[in-house]
Amino acid sequence: MANDLTIKIVEILKNQLEFEQLDAATINSEQLIKLGINSLTFIKIAFAIETEFGFKFKNEELDYLKYPSFRSFIDFIESKITSVKEGT
């Protein structure tokens, strides 16, 4: 699950940002800002994720600086998907 999810999210990022591939170390430890994400691209990415996975970001979840690393962002999305599935 986590692996497929990671691949999907990396794909979404690739549509918005300029990079070829992300290695595991970058995914696990880098901050979103280091991937070239800013306040504007983050909103586009968030919207693309909403469309792909069928959940909505809350207002306070739209700040990319809230996520200490790319991995923590993926974990957050995973928890949102799980709560959508469980109907919570």
Add this chain to the structure above:
Amino acid sequence: MLKSLEISAYQDGYNISQIDCINLPIAGAAGSFKHENYHYFCFYQCLLDNWTDMSDGSFITSKSYIFEKLGLSLKTYQATTAQEFVKIIKSSIDNRNPAFILVKYNTLFYYKEYKNENYQSNHTLLISGYDAEKEIIVIREFSHIRQAIWPTISADILCELRLTNQMLIDIWEKSNKALKKEDKSCYQSVFVVETSGSYRVNNIVDLLRDTLEICNVKKSRLIELVNQYNQIHSYFKNDRFNEQIRRALHGSVHVLFNVIERAPEFSKIDEGFKVKFGDLKEKFIKYRYQLLSRLNIEALRGTRLDSNAKQDLIYEIKVYDQEFFNLLNELSNKLESNVKTGLKERQLKNHALNAVVTASSQSLPASNVIDGKWQEIVDAWLSTKVSPPHWLMLDLGEVKKVDRIVVRHFNNDEFITIDYDIQGSNDQKKWENIVAIKNNELSENMFEIASSYRYFRLYITCPCSRDYCARIQEMELWGL
């Protein structure tokens, strides 16, 4: 020989997420006359974009408006030929005045969008020097390195870049072709910044006073955006639009707080206020960030704001804006009062310097408390080792009004005077307490009072924790 103006690179300045690339070099031009003008210029730009009607004004009108505040003026020179263009630049530098021109990014050979016909954004080049023999013109630029170091560097620093005359002429001519169609006021124009003599804003005190005068919370751009949201929500799909509103309504707000915090006058404000200021800064910036993110994603989702949601947002914005301006008002009052105190201080005299000093006993002379020295223990009055109370009296020769009393103790916890009264009298018989000090732990006590007496004395009941001796390094009686 190179003739060049002294302009800071402003590494402590701002970037294009806060102030746009047209205004940052112009701020640098303003800074060539006085370093802080750069910051004040950016501050005003943010105010104009947020709480005034001025952002609708023309390029020249709005720049002139800010320059006037700073004691500067903007002169526009028309050049129809390349020779005239270079001549104007040389003459402006010869007169110690910086110049700037409006250009198109796609005419800059060192920029990544060079020759990209679809990239029509404007930019400003600040011109700060020339070398007639080598035919070189010095500009201040950041866009050539923005991609390489962004976002690790926080400011768009004004790097010195030396171009041949022909390089700059080429940029100017190509840009004019485009400007001719869209902006007549900048077509073939060279803008020169000069001093005008009289300024309105010279420091943070002036700046705040003027801010409170010119800003109108009712003209909030952010409220206007929320009001128009349903009509213009599709604009949010445009990156340029998003960048502009984020910069004007969120990024620039950092500048406001920063300009205030960096002022030397702000460092003298009480800690309690600084904490309050810091808290509002965080809340205010975060609120605007989240609101713009919300409007942006709602637009992508295709949702509109219903009238309740709109009213709620407008209410929130008003509350934050009001809180912000109230805080500026409070700060302005504090700074004004500090200025007054400072002025008064310069006029106050230390009457103690001319007093006759006596004491209940002396191991070191009582006159040491008015000798202007208090670093060493030998600079002090020291009583003999008799049981307290001790007293030390200053005779001013006549009744004088004293506004401030300063008592300096030896800077060692064991020798600081613990309990004492400051008393006043006109006949040495009837003494009135001016201040009673208990459990003092400070090496310097200062009291703002308004007492008129001929005699002032310290009546010491508990001299220190070490022994029975009283020690006073210095006593000052300040008045007009």
